[in-house]
Amino acid sequence: MRKRIRKGFIMWGESVRMALDNIRANKVRSFLTLLGIMIGVMAVITLITTVSGVSGTISSSFSSLGVGTLTVNVSGSDQKTGMTPEDLEKIAALDTVDGVVPTVNLAGRVGYGKKVETSLSVTGRNAYYFQVNEDLIIQGRGLNFIDDDNHSYVCVISQNVVDKFFLGINPIGETLYVAGLPFTIVGRYEEDSGGGVASIFNTSPDVIVPYTTALKVNNSDEASSFTAYLKEGADSAEAKTEIGDAMDVIFDFEEDCYTIASMETIEERMETMTTMMSSLLAGIASIALLVGGIGIMNMMLTTVTERTTEIGLKKALGAIPWQIQSQFLLESFLLSVFGGLCGAAMGLILSYILCQVLGTTFVFNGGAIILGIGFSAVVGIIFGWAPARKASRLNPIDALRAV
């Protein structure tokens, strides 16, 4: 028994050495075969790491964005298409609600002097917005209730606007043209800090004007969405019910006039989306692994055919079928694990770079690496099995006669 174990041990050592020898002897071919697995594992790791980094950044920016708020989107009914300032006041007066911030988008180009920009966004908001977000203003002042009531042509601008028009100029007091109308700049505010990918979900506009003015410019008196800021300690679900009831009254109990979304539900939805996305991407990436596995199988079959004589000779010298099979199996296993390791390393580097480019935090995902390497090992064994079996089944006589 002990002798058998020792014998097995020696055999495995020899098999590893022979397998490595053979991989080395066919460097180019081995490398090309390995490339398939490498790319597959690299894709899996890059996708998983990047997607989890992105979703992590998104969810953290979401939670910083909107605890204690509910966003109401109004589609309206045939009789009533949106929220008038009076309707908004009704909502603001609810027990659970501290205040509301309407959002009125203003289409149109923004210009200063002779320069015109089409890429800047203009949104109408109210004084309350600047009251609850006190830290927003970094220069000048925010909008106030007088601006709202008087439909004043004033605006607050972001750093983006400063970069475009006011490099080296103090913007306060200057006149900005929005949709052809002159607005006096009264303040400068700081956008939400989350840059990179998070900025896709960032709702900060470049120019903020009083919403009443925006409605006037739009020739309308109804806002299509608003954000309700809840009183401190107010329950989100309770507030949702209360706002819903009020909205039903405003829209005369017509159905499908509005939707209320809390940040929690948006976050949840985001999470399921990113999970779905990562599993989808991982699925696609594993196709690459599958193709890599087929590559390995192809190479191993060629190798077995090429080494028919060697197999026959070894059998004649006393190798048992399992020893032959294990040698070839080991070869494909080592090949694909090596490919997996290279792929993992490259995947990590690539996802690190991607995270830098996308501005998300790079999170070392051990699970993805284990998955990638483990998967490639399994691929090596599965796709190496048939060729190895073929080798072990070779009749030594036929094998030796092949020359």
Added chain:
Amino acid sequence: MEGEVFFRMRGIDKDYPLAGESVHALKGINLDLEEGDYLSVLGPSGSGKSTLMNIIGCLDTPTSGEYILRGRAVEELDEEELAELRNREIGFIFQNSQLLPRLTARKNVELPLIYAGFRPKERRIRAEAMLEKVGLKDRMEHLPTQLSGGQQQRVAIARAMIGEPSILLADEPTGALDQKTGAQIMELFQELNDEKRTVIMITHDLNIARHARRVVHIIDGEITEGGLRDA
């Protein structure tokens, strides 16, 4: 061991299926051998001598008949046991030496010891001693391509001998060599036989077969003369 049958073949048949028909490659072969014999199996190509060699070498099993090697009934063994028997009892020498091209002479000689489960150090010592014996002391770390045909065949003989098998089984051992080198190989065979090693040589060449002490003729799958010692 006393009373143990060394080598006995009785009524060996071997049939091959070929294109739906059965080809009788061997018909009722009877052959006895004692330790230290030097036997030539002489026959033209297609006579069944390769088939006989494969059966003697335990590479193949007979369709029917009895073959006993060192007291073991070969036809009853499974593939794994056959491999072990080959490893221990048979030393193969092929026509084209069949060395693995990427291994050095010493590594080639070590091969059977790997399957017998020897440690690397012991393999090395034995392989070096064996290569010295066949006169290749200074060629041990050469690759087969760096050796002449005669030297390659010597390496093959060293490889066949290293496991101290009961039988040295050679298939046209001089087939790929010129006359002079062939003669040297024959001398080496004679030396080995003088050391009480059993040698079986399969050949179609009467001049080679003559070196053996016993010659049996095989024609159309039948041994025509000299198969049984006391016949």
